[in-house]
Amino acid sequence: MFGEAIQRLRPMTTLLMLPSRFDAAHGFERLAFTAAGMTMLTLGMLALDGRMLGGEPVWLKPLKFAVSFGIFFATLAWVTAKLSSAWRNSWSLVGAAATSAAAFCFEMAYIGAQAARQEPSHFNETTPFHELMYGLMGTGATALMLTVGLVGIAALLDRDARLEPRLRLSITLGFLITVVLTFWIAGELAGNGGRYIGTPGTDHATLPLLGWSMEVGDLRPAHFFSLHAMQVLPVFGLLAHRLQLPLRSVWIATVLYASFTIMVFVAALQGIPLLSA
Numbered sequence: 001m002f003g004e005a006i007q008r009l010r011p012m013t014t015l016l017m018l019p020s021r022f023d024a025a026h027g028f029e030r031l032a033f034t035a036a037g038m039t040m041l042t043l044g045m046l047a048l049d050g051r052m053l054g055g056e057p058v059w060l061k062p063l064k065f066a067v068s069f070g071i072f073f074a075t076l077a078w079v080t081a082k083l084s085s086a087w088r089n090s091w092s093l094v095g096a097a098a099t100s101a102a103a104f105c106f107e108m109a110y111i112g113a114q115a116a117r118q119e120p121s122h123f124n125e126t127t128p129f130h131e132l133m134y135g136l137m138g139t140g141a142t143a144l145m146l147t148v149g150l151v152g153i154a155a156l157l158d159r160d161a162r163l164e165p166r167l168r169l170s171i172t173l174g175f176l177i178t179v180v181l182t183f184w185i186a187g188e189l190a191g192n193g194g195r196y197i198g199t200p201g202t203d204h205a206t207l208p209l210l211g212w213s214m215e216v217g218d219l220r221p222a223h224f225f226s227l228h229a230m231q232v233l234p235v236f237g238l239l240a241h242r243l244q245l246p247l248r249s250v251w252i253a254t255v256l257y258a259s260f261t262i263m264v265f266v267a268a269l270q271g272i273p274l275l276s277a
Contacts, residue, residue, distance in 0.1 A: 155175070
């Protein structure tokens, strides 16, 4: 069944592989280094600026996003570097890298600017300007997820990629799970107008650093797990290859991981925290 699906997708390659003179892998690599630089910058701001916002250091959110972007782009750089030159240099992947760069720069600039102003960037629709910027961040996030989906498809279709079967399958499934579950959970987050299901107390308990609530339902853990399927499952694919596990082990790991993420999400919707105080 999976092989038949691949064969149906093969005709897409002609359109997706229109050549360019750029290399998407190099683009994602530069974005990963840029995110690492922003991580160091926000760490410095966190040390120098002790102001608080919503019970957290004002520069904690930009720091989290810089780290997350660094991991995100490093993963895309690693996968695209394993693709054939025809795919790495294709306009589809190069265009996705350029679009991701624009989304990344916009989001980090706005989140940083809001931190400097000691104002929230997310769920802030207090003025038409803030409403517009929040909507644009959503558009940027959509572009980033479409990039993940495109790279996952490229890994599936590229016959000349330096990917053994377990790793190829784990990348494809991991990237697919990230896209599908992130769209679902992020849509619920946006529709909820906030991260919590329930009303936390004034000094409610949270997990250190992550800030996830330990008293009420919090949608962020499920969002975190959905986003990082694109790292967790390929790592399992590498281990499965090293241990010579059967290919079906990748399918089993995917089902277990997706089920766990959905369980965390459903529990949060019912007001149950990931961990209780």
